[in-house]
Amino acid sequence: MVLLVSVTPIEDELIIAVDKALPEIRDEYLAAGDAWKPHDLVPWDDGRNYAFLGGEDFTEADITVDPVVGHGLVLGLLTKDHLPSLHRLMAQHHPIESDWGRMVGHWTAEENRHAIALRDHVVVSRTFDVEKLELWRLEAVTRGYKQYEASIIDYGIVDQIAMLVFHEALSADYFSRLADYADKAAGTPTGLVETLRKIAFDDDLQKRTWLEFFPVLLDVNEENAKAIILEQARKVTPIGAETAAGLEESERIVHAAGIGTPEGDRAVIEGILAKWDLTL
Incomplete structure (x- = not known):
């Protein structure tokens, strides 16, 4: 059963306008995409069985990657698990x-591809305690992202699009910076840098695609749309936030390397808002 939330007359106008613009925007989005295959970039030969199949379970001694890379993967992966x-x-x-x-289904499939790719790297290269990561995944997915009663009612079409614009913008910046760091760090597994760059490319394309709807929304009701866009810009959460408890060390290590910092995130958001003369 599909849940369709009742909407206001203005919301009806916004949805109709988005629906009219959607085919062209979607076609451009699909044409610009990169249909890469995560399994091509995972160093499977580096993997080995865990104890259940006669191998050895994870120990801290297995970690050969730079801590920033390992903890960066954790925050990025848990965010994709949302x-x-x-x-x-x-x-x-x-x-x-x-x-x-x-359109949303295709976007969902791409985000799922990111989660699969990141988890495969972690499991095969043993860049982090996989049992701990699984517990965090269960907590993150159970908790959900923005899961509260008002979200199902108050998140109209402008909220949805603005939320994804800012989320994807932060994600693209995060994975691009993590890729740059991993490219120079010792012990980075084969294929990981390219995987991170593929994810950053996808997220940047998604950001630019959802941004194409901003002029459509503004044409219907500029004052209302700008107010909601600004509200969502102020609500956007950092990569790794709203996922699981106990990630303070990961956040500290990653932010110290200049990845996903509050200052950097603010600059990314302000860069988008400036086009419409909006400021945080």
């Missing part, structure tokens, strides 16, 4: 069979 709840927020106003449903 996929189900992000999809829920984006899909609530349209049937899955609609153009919007297919």
Whole structure:
């Protein structure tokens, strides 16, 4: 059963405008995409069985990557694990069979590809305690992203699009910086840098695609749309936030390397807002 939330007349106008613009934006998005295959970039020969299949379980001695790379993967992966709840927020106003449903579905598939790729690297190269990471994953997915009663009612089409613009912008910046760091760090597994750059490319393309809807939204009701866009810009959370408890060390290590810092995130968001003369 598809849950369709009741909407206001203005929301109806916004949805109609987005639906009209959607086919062209979606076609450009699909044409610009990079249909890469995560399994091509994972160093499978580096892997070995865990104890259940007669091998050895993870120990701290297995870690050969730079701490920034290892903890950076944790924060990025747990954020990608929020996929189900992000999809829920984006899909609530349209049937899955609609153009919007297919667009969101394609975006969902790409985000899932990112999570698969990152987890495969962690498991094969043993860059982090996989049992601890699994417990965090369970906590993150159970907790969800922006999972509270008001989100199902108050998140209209402008909220949804603005949320993804800012989320993808921060994610693209995060994975690009992590890739640059990993490229120079000792012990980085084969294929990881290219994987991180592929994810950064996808996220940047997604950011630019959702941004294409901003002029459409502003044409319907500029004052209302700008207010919501600014509200979402102020609500956006850092990569790794709203996932699991106990990540303070990971955040400290990654931020100390200049990746996903509050100052950097603010600069990314302000760069987007400046086009419409908005400031945080």
